[in-house]
Amino acid sequence: MHLLTYCADGDDTPRPGARLGEHVADLTALAASAGAALPPDLLGLVRAGAPALATLRALLAPVGPGHPAVRPLSSISLRAPLRPGKIVGVGLNYLEHVDESHRTLDTDRELPDRPVLFGKPATAVTGPGQPILHNAALTKQLDWECELAVVIGEPAFRVAERDALRHVFGYSIVNDVSARDQRRSGQWFFSKGQDSYAPFGPVVVTADEIPDPQRLDLSLRVNGELRQDSNTRHMLFGVARLIADISSGVTLEPGDVIATGSPSGVGAGMVPPQFLQPGDLVEATIEGIGTLANPVVDAR
Numbered sequence: 001m002h003l004l005t006y007c008a009d010g011d012d013t014p015r016p017g018a019r020l021g022e023h024v025a026d027l028t029a030l031a032a033s034a035g036a037a038l039p040p041d042l043l044g045l046v047r048a049g050a051p052a053l054a055t056l057r058a059l060l061a062p063v064g065p066g067h068p069a070v071r072p073l074s075s076i077s078l079r080a081p082l083r084p085g086k087i088v089g090v091g092l093n094y095l096e097h098v099d100e101s102h103r104t105l106d107t108d109r110e111l112p113d114r115p116v117l118f119g120k121p122a123t124a125v126t127g128p129g130q131p132i133l134h135n136a137a138l139t140k141q142l143d144w145e146c147e148l149a150v151v152i153g154e155p156a157f158r159v160a161e162r163d164a165l166r167h168v169f170g171y172s173i174v175n176d177v178s179a180r181d182q183r184r185s186g187q188w189f190f191s192k193g194q195d196s197y198a199p200f201g202p203v204v205v206t207a208d209e210i211p212d213p214q215r216l217d218l219s220l221r222v223n224g225e226l227r228q229d230s231n232t233r234h235m236l237f238g239v240a241r242l243i244a245d246i247s248s249g250v251t252l253e254p255g256d257v258i259a260t261g262s263p264s265g266v267g268a269g270m271v272p273p274q275f276l277q278p279g280d281l282v283e284a285t286i287e288g289i290g291t292l293a294n295p296v297v298d299a300r
Helices: 027-034 042-048 050-060 095-105 161-167 180-184 188-192 239-246
Strands: 002-008 011-020 023-026 070-072 076-079 087-091 116-120 132-134 146-152 168-175 198-206 217-222 225-231 257-259 281-286 290-298
Touching (some): 011 027, 023 027, 027 050, 042 050, 116 188, 146 217, 146 281, 161 168, 161 239, 168 257, 168 281, 168 290, 180 188
Parallel strands (some): 087 257
Antiparallel strands (some): 002 198, 011 023, 023 070, 087 116, 146 168, 146 257, 168 198, 217 225, 281 290
């Protein structure tokens, strides 16, 4: 299933939905019409676990475009699928990006022997079509990073790598927006955590539809120009290893998100470096999930 959160009909109230081709089923309306019970939002659905997913699958099975709970995709506005409890970012997780970062961001030349982790606050999350804020008072080096997002479905603490994927609800896209000059000055929080620095979406694809998260093409374009082009098989530490490593000391809870790292092709690594400016459009694409597009706007 391709699950999402949307607004429609001039109403800013977020609603949980499921994408059905070029249509969207409103999950709340669908459940009400069938006399069934579902959580009121996607985060609640994730936390409700397997029984809620089973109910949802049964409700969606007979539904088509003519159903009263279904509307055209073109009639809605997408929002971030959910607001995570926490976002765990992973740095230096693609071989080429390790070299690129060493040349341009003064990171170590050697490959890390375990995942390099950092956090992004939930307030950094923004949805499809929503602006990435360019605050010139805080950065002149605003950069992009297309990353596979892992949405946790079951609590994970001290999980073995062989069991780790059982704790995944689904997958999405995060653009790990970064202020490189803040990073160079030692301000990690302002480098990674400013408002709008975690575009997220457009959907969460349930794990059953992506049985192998290490075989997905991913790319990113700025104003239509290709900047990143790779595949998740090039991760130094795959999704299962990341879950095992993070959960060795931190409990991962349902709805938490792991941003699994960026391939090469970031703006800081270009010659000369290129950074995002107001008016730019950033489009991050991952196979089987879709495209997350966000404009860059002046924060003033």
